[in-house]
Amino acid sequence: MASYSRTLYIGLTNDLERRVWEHKNRWLEGFASKYNIDRLVYFEEHDGPRSAITREKQLKGWRRDKKTSLIESVNPDWSDLAENWGQGDRGK
Numbered sequence: 001m002a003s004y005s006r007t008l009y010i011g012l013t014n015d016l017e018r019r020v021w022e023h024k025n026r027w028l029e030g031f032a033s034k035y036n037i038d039r040l041v042y043f044e045e046h047d048g049p050r051s052a053i054t055r056e057k058q059l060k061g062w063r064r065d066k067k068t069s070l071i072e073s074v075n076p077d078w079s080d081l082a083e084n085w086g087q088g089d090r091g092k
Contacts, residue, residue: 001020001023001032001037001038001039001040001041002037002039002041002071002078003035003036003037003038003039004036004039005035006068006078007035007036007037008037008064008067009023009031009032009035009037010056010059010060010067011056012049012052012053012056014049016040016043017082017085020040020082020085021085023037023038023040024038024082026038039078039080039082040080040081040082041071041075041078041079041080041081042070042071042074042075042081043081
């Protein structure tokens with residue numbers, strides 16, 4: 001997730017659509033809400049929680065430039081991949 005100013009938030013969930021909705025509606029207080037992080041710019045799917053947690057820790061350990069390169073490899077414009085979710089299109 002990212003803000004318009006490209007502040008990044010990395011997290012994991014078992015329900016991406018719900019979690020994106022929570023970010024967009026500022027449902028939870030904290031870092032993401034404070035910095036208006038409400039745009040899905042990158043995501044990965046994993047076979048189970050262990051691999052997802054391992055990957056989350058790996059990404060959080062990366063320098064910002066490496067995270068930026070990963071995002072831009074699939075989303076060069078930092079478009080909100082969930083912009084049309086809830087309108088019949090999940091953006092995938």
